[in-house]
Amino acid sequence: MELLRTHLAKVRIPEPTNRIQKDECCISFDTPRSEGGLYVDMCSFLGFGKDFVRWNFEKTGNPVYLHIQQQRKPVPEDRPLKKPTLLAIGVEGGFDNQDPEYETTYNIVILPDFISLPFPSVELPEKVRLAADGVILAEGAAKKEQLAAWTAEKKKISEYALNLQQLDNGVLVPPSGWKCSKCDKTENLWMNLTDGLILCGRRNWDGTGGNNHAIEHYEQTKFPLAVKLGTITADLEAADVYSYPEDDSVEDPLLAQHLSHFGIDFSSLQKTEMTTAERELDTNVNYDWNRIQENDKDAKPLFGPGHTGLVNLGNSCYMASIMQVMFCTHSFISRYYENRSLREAFDMSPADPTVDLNMQLTKLGHGLLSGKYSVPPQEKQEGIPPRMFKTVIAAKHPEFSSMRQQDALEFLLHLFDQVERANAGTPNLDPCNSFKFIIEERLQCPSGKVAYNRRSDYILSLNIPLDEATNKEQLEAFQKTKAELGLEGNKISGGELVRPRVPLEACLSSFSAPEEVHDFHSTALNAKTTAIKTAGLTTFPDYLVLHMRKFVMEAGWVPKKLDVYIDVPDTIDISHMRSKGLQPGEELLPEAAPGEEMNEESMELVANEDIAGQLASMGFNYLHCQKAAINTSNVGVEEAMTWLLSHMEDPDIDDPISSGSSKAPVVDEGSVQTLVSFGFHEDLARKALKASGGNIEKATDWIFSNPGATDSTMDTDSGNATASSSTTQIDETASVSDGSGKYKLVGMVSHMGTSTHCGHYVAHVVKDGRWVIFNDSKVAESVDPPKDMAYLYFFQRY
Numbered sequence: 001m002e003l004l005r006t007h008l009a010k011v012r013i014p015e016p017t018n019r020i021q022k023d024e025c026c027i028s029f030d031t032p033r034s035e036g037g038l039y040v041d042m043c044s045f046l047g048f049g050k051d052f053v054r055w056n057f058e059k060t061g062n063p064v065y066l067h068i069q070q071q072r073k074p075v076p077e078d079r080p081l082k083k084p085t086l087l088a089i090g091v092e093g094g095f096d097n098q099d100p101e102y103e104t105t106y107n108i109v110i111l112p113d114f115i116s117l118p119f120p121s122v123e124l125p126e127k128v129r130l131a132a133d134g135v136i137l138a139e140g141a142a143k144k145e146q147l148a149a150w151t152a153e154k155k156k157i158s159e160y161a162l163n164l165q166q167l168d169n170g171v172l173v174p175p176s177g178w179k180c181s182k183c184d185k186t187e188n189l190w191m192n193l194t195d196g197l198i199l200c201g202r203r204n205w206d207g208t209g210g211n212n213h214a215i216e217h218y219e220q221t222k223f224p225l226a227v228k229l230g231t232i233t234a235d236l237e238a239a240d241v242y243s244y245p246e247d248d249s250v251e252d253p254l255l256a257q258h259l260s261h262f263g264i265d266f267s268s269l270q271k272t273e274m275t276t277a278e279r280e281l282d283t284n285v286n287y288d289w290n291r292i293q294e295n296d297k298d299a300k301p302l303f304g305p306g307h308t309g310l311v312n313l314g315n316s317c318y319m320a321s322i323m324q325v326m327f328c329t330h331s332f333i334s335r336y337y338e339n340r341s342l343r344e345a346f347d348m349s350p351a352d353p354t355v356d357l358n359m360q361l362t363k364l365g366h367g368l369l370s371g372k373y374s375v376p377p378q379e380k381q382e383g384i385p386p387r388m389f390k391t392v393i394a395a396k397h398p399e400f401s402s403m404r405q406q407d408a409l410e411f412l413l414h415l416f417d418q419v420e421r422a423n424a425g426t427p428n429l430d431p432c433n434s435f436k437f438i439i440e441e442r443l444q445c446p447s448g449k450v451a452y453n454r455r456s457d458y459i460l461s462l463n464i465p466l467d468e469a470t471n472k473e474q475l476e477a478f479q480k481t482k483a484e485l486g487l488e489g490n491k492i493s494g495g496e497l498v499r500p501r502v503p504l505e506a507c508l509s510s511f512s513a514p515e516e517v518h519d520f521h522s523t524a525l526n527a528k529t530t531a532i533k534t535a536g537l538t539t540f541p542d543y544l545v546l547h548m549r550k551f552v553m554e555a556g557w558v559p560k561k562l563d564v565y566i567d568v569p570d571t572i573d574i575s576h577m578r579s580k581g582l583q584p585g586e587e588l589l590p591e592a593a594p595g596e597e598m599n600e601e602s603m604e605l606v607a608n609e610d611i612a613g614q615l616a617s618m619g620f621n622y623l624h625c626q627k628a629a630i631n632t633s634n635v636g637v638e639e640a641m642t643w644l645l646s647h648m649e650d651p652d653i654d655d656p657i658s659s660g661s662s663k664a665p666v667v668d669e670g671s672v673q674t675l676v677s678f679g680f681h682e683d684l685a686r687k688a689l690k691a692s693g694g695n696i697e698k699a700t701d702w703i704f705s706n707p708g709a710t711d712s713t714m715d716t717d718s719g720n721a722t723a724s725s726s727t728t729q730i731d732e733t734a735s736v737s738d739g740s741g742k743y744k745l746v747g748m749v750s751h752m753g754t755s756t757h758c759g760h761y762v763a764h765v766v767k768d769g770r771w772v773i774f775n776d777s778k779v780a781e782s783v784d785p786p787k788d789m790a791y792l793y794f795f796q797r798y
Contacts, residue, residue: 001117001123001124001125003110003115004064004108004110004117004124004125004128005125007063007064007110008125008127008128010042010043010061010062010063010064011042011043011064011127011128011131012042012043012045012131013127013130013131013134014045014131014134014135014138018045018138019045019354020040020045020135020138020139021040021045021046021047021354022038022040022045022047022066022068022135022138023038023047024038024047024385024387024388025038025047025048025049025052026046026047026048026353026354026359026363026388027048027049027052027055027342027345027346027353027359027363028049028051028052028342028363028366028367028372029363029367029372029373029384029385030048030049030050030051030052031070032068032069032070032104033070033072033102034049034050035050036049036050036051036069037050037067037068037069037070038067038068038069039053039065039066039067039068039109040065040066040067040068040135041056041060041062041064041065042062042064042065042066042128042131042132042135043060043062043064044060044062044351044352045135046352046353046354048065052342052346053065053111054111054112055343055346055347056346057111057112059346059347060351063110063111063112064108064109064110064128065108065109065110065111066106066107066108066109066119066131066132066135066136067106067107067108067109067116068104068105068106069104069105069106069107070102070103070104070105071102071103071105072100072101072102072103073100073101073102073103106119106120106132106136107119108124108128108132119132120132155248155249155250155251156248156250156251157250157251157252157253158224158225158241158243158246158250158251158252159246160224160225160243160245160246161225161241161243161250161251161252161253161254161255161258162253162254164193164194164224164225164254164258165194166193166194166195166258166261167194167195167196169195169196171195171196171197171262172262172263173191173196173198173262173263173264175264175265175268175269178198178229179198180198180199180200180210180211180213181197181198181199181213182199182200182211182213183200183211183213185200185210185211185213187230187273188200188201188209188210188228188273189201189210189228189229189230189273190214190226190227190228190229190242191226191227191229191262192214192217192218192221192223192225192226193223193225193226193227193241193252193258194221194223194224194225195221195223196261196262197217198229199213199214199216199217199226200212200213200214201214201215201228202214202215214226215244218244218619219618219619222245222619224243224244224245224246225241225242225243225244225250225252225258226241226242226244227239227240227241227242227252227255227258227259228240228241228242228273229273230271230272230273231271231273232259232264232266232269232271233266233269233270233271234266234267234268234269236255236256236266237251238271239252239255239266240273241255299773299780299781299782299783300780300781301381301778301779301780302772302779302780302781303371303374303375303376303381303779304371304374304375305369305370305371305374306328306368306369306371306767307371307374307767307772307779308367308368308369308371308373308374308383308384308779309374309381309382309383309384309774309775309776309777309778309779310323310324310368310383310384310385310386310774310776310777311382311383311384311385311386311776311777312776312777313385313386313387313390313403314403315403315404315405315406316386316390317405317760317761317762317776318405318406318407318408318411318761319386319390319393319400319406319411320386320761320763320774320776321408321749321761321762321763321774322408322411322412322415322749322763323364323368323386323389324368324763324765324774325747325748325749325763325765325794326415327364327365327368327369328746328747328765328766328767329431329434329543329746329794329796330434330542331431331432331433331434331435331542331543332361332365332431333365333369334431335361335429335430335431336358336361336362336364336365336366336431337362337365337366337369337370340358340362340365341362342362342363342366345358345359345362345363346359354388354391354392355391355392355395356392357392357393357418357419357422358422358423360388360389360392360393361389361419361422363388363389364386364389367384368384374779381777381778381779382777383776383777383779393414393415393418397414400414405759408749408751408761408791408792409459409547409791409792412458412459412545412792413458413459416432416435416458419431419432420432432458433736433737434541434542434543434737435458435541435542435543435545436456436457436458436541436736436737437456437457437458437460437537437538437539437540437541437544437736438454438455438456438457438537438538438539438736439454439455439456439457439535439536439537439538440452440453440454440535440536440537440538440579440581441453441454441533441534441535442533442534442535442536442579443517443520443531443532443533444531444532445520445522445524445525445529445531445589446522446525446529446530446531447522447524447525447589448587449522449524449586449587449588449589449590450582450586450587450588450589451588451589452581452582452588454538455684456736458545459545459546459547460511460537460544460545460546460547461547461549462507462508462510462511462546462547462548462549463507463510463511463549464502464507464548464549464550464562464564464566465502465506465507465510466500466502466562466564468502468503468506469500469501469502469564470501470502470503470567471498471500471501474498475498475500477498478497478498497563499563499564499565500563500564500565501564501565501566501567501788502564502565502566502567503566503567504546504566504567504568504569504572504793505572507546507548507566508572508574508577511535511577512534512535512536512577513534514532514533514534515532515533515534516530516531516532516533517530517531517532517533518530522589523589523590523591524589524590535579536577536578536579537574537577537578537579538578538579538580538581539736539737539738540574540578540737540738540739540740540741540797541736541737541738541797542737542739542796542797543746543794543795543796543797544574544743544794544795544796544797545792545793545794545795546792546793546795547791547792548566548790548791548792548793549562550562550564550751550791561753565788565789566788566789566790567788568745568787568788568790568793569745570744570745571742571743571744571745571798572742572743572745572795573741573742573743574741574743575740575741575742576741577741578741606630607625607626607627607629607630607634607657608629608634611625611628611629611634611636611637611640612625612626612628612629612640613625614637615628615629615637615640615641615644618641620644621654623654623656623657624644624648624653624654625640625644626657627644627647627653627657628640628641628643628644628647630657631643631647631690632690633687633690635687672685672686672689685699739797740797740798742797742798743795743796743797743798744795744796744798745766745787745793745794745795746765746766746794746795746796747763747764747765747766747793747794748763748764748765748785748786748787748790748792748793748794749761749762749763749790749791749792749794750762750763750764750786750789750790750791751791761791762774762775763775764782764785764786764790770782771785773785
């Protein structure tokens, strides 16, 4: 006790704002349930496993710790099952996840000799008692960040529901026998809550569903809300109400009143239709999920080094699948496991190692690769929870820090960006260099003269040319059969589907194929013309990541997922895709002469009528559409729509377009230089910032999402494409690997679901000469890896 009293200055009583790391070690994945328990530093409130707490003492000099140990209680055989009242797992009122119960004991421990004092005890100094009670009673940082992980997102109350104007048109809707007012559809019917008109829903990618009559009615009338008939029951909260302006399923707190207006007695209705969310999961998804997850295979569980799963933190499979592939590459293994010990990473980390990305990547690498947390269990594979890594990698990112499902590609690009920043002081150690390569684009105008532009990238994003399918005869026969079955009211199961089969080589060829660039300003002709663009790679990376563009925009600009197989061989050779720059006999386009520079009047950017018109056809105000096109430099409809949706509430959105506002928007020079420091060309940086409202994060995403954005060097004041007279210079002094164009397939990330923001991601990786499936906590030998269904493919040079 006397020794403890001499250290009271090193003891703090936690305040409500303090982060208490009492659930997990900040260096390893040890917890209070691990052998030796967890030691919480009573000064910093950081937790450490028994093998690591001495390191913290030597680094900080903090000697007083609250030692937390949890021992498993025996489970009674007659444990009752509680009926869930909430769509959640492991929370009060939710599903019982059958987690065992633990008995917790506490002690006060003084380092370096690990002198242990019992807690609670009246003999302890009051400050120590208050500090320990504060730690015990406080909600742990992990609990705070993950409490909502398994709770389903509640639909928001629609702003249009509370003041909905309903027409007194005498319409009375019968309790059954519904049919679309404009066609013969009797399923997927929606009743507009303003006028009571019953119309069919949207057409699905495969031709099923409705004929788009409900959304067409909204575009004509702007009546905002519709309810799906067949989902209305006595439980009104389960009814599927859709808000067209908000483009989402919503809650209508006045639904009973709105239904009564049209004579509908909801208390007697029975559910006959699936909701939008249920339909999304049902549409041929079970077949795909079973195949990608290999649920119907007798997969052998794997344990040991490199076979550790990752616990799903709540829609975190996108992150888990990417990290499993990353820690199967030599560059990440070398950087964060083989050549970086946990002690070294901890000693180099700041005062709080939980906010240091290099520390948490090292922790994750050792957790996945050491085998310490992957031993044959008595019941199931446990895996490790990457909570601290998720917190630090998602810090200040509004999407990745949420509990919503995310796009694995976007996360991979975000990871590369964050890792590159974390290694800015030692670029030679950056593991992302093994993924980086240089793309060169060649533009030739009718004069015969050329321009070359270069940019660096981490991902080769490929279009899928469906017209190159190798099974066209089978597809035609399938479509005929489906049409016949459709007339009989039958459905085709997932196992009977025939999908287009497109060779990977066709996708690679589409990347390099010549394409036309319209409105190209040629300095040789001093006029706008059409140029021909081709693309290739000037360097081949150690690891080549191929992104298959399965998510496209359909009619009505509704995002859809292509239902297609990609025939991917085990090895590829892309040597023919190497670009060699200016060739003998080629002449570069000249610099623009001073007299040919555009005057102030021509610098005013006018909205592209095609872009504005397409947006207006979707029901948007035409003036708003023009502004969207102007503020995204007429890049395209998707970019304009993104801008428009995020600026609908701008106070000046209805102001007329003046001479000053018709110029391309001014961007912050500091933001431009930040993007330039990332390795992007200045003109491309300006263009991306203009298309992203000046937001650096969104601008970076825009660049990665628009690989064709560098069709030419942009005159960013005028918004017109102008050829540069020389190859655009990028920083090629950075460590960019190069070598043979021969690659072998070593990993895949597959997606199940109709959108990147829902469904599930799974990784398959080649380890020790065999395919292994990583499905969150599940790690098993892959019997039949779905090579034709992946979203991202990872190739290693050989």
